[in-house]
Amino acid sequence: MNVLFLCTGNSCRSILAEATFNHLAPAGWKAMSAGSQPTGQVHPRSLALLAREGISTDGYFSKSWDNLPLTPDVVVTVCASAAGETCPAYLGPVIRTHWGVEDPAYATGTDAEIDAAFNTAYRILRCRIEAFLALPLTDLKSDPVRLKTELDRIGELLP
Helix, strand or coil, rough: CEEEEEEECCCCCCHHHHHHHHHHHHCCCCEEEEEECCCCCHHHHHHHHHCCCCCCCCCCCCHHHHCCCCCEEEEEEEECHHCCCCCCCCCCCEEECCCCCCCCHHHCCCCCHHHHHHHHHHHHHHHHHHHHHCHHHHHHHHCCCHHHHHHHHHHHHHC
């Protein structure tokens, strides 16, 4: 099953989610990420955080949703619409869910405060991804309604 993590810039949150999901996912599950208006580069703090977590950063780059290598089965938007951010709407026959996370690319303050914002975004995404992967994936693969319900619940209940 192919999972697309989607946001606007594809420089922080969606990259963190893609790399983390691929690091943790079982065989047959693949994540990719994209942006509706990609920045063209992965934020260096995202790459540094992934490296500190022991997650490979090879091959990750900021890309448009117009050039996906695979057709997604599930699309997870990670924009923070509560903060007034425009969340891209992926059209197509997929399961869609929303896991809003504040964009650490806009964090201000000291280096420690900015690093904390990246860490917070990563921890929220990792927690949700772990909850996703703890689901009975074999059963849910053939039950899209139940899978969507579970994914929505994860996005609403977890920090």
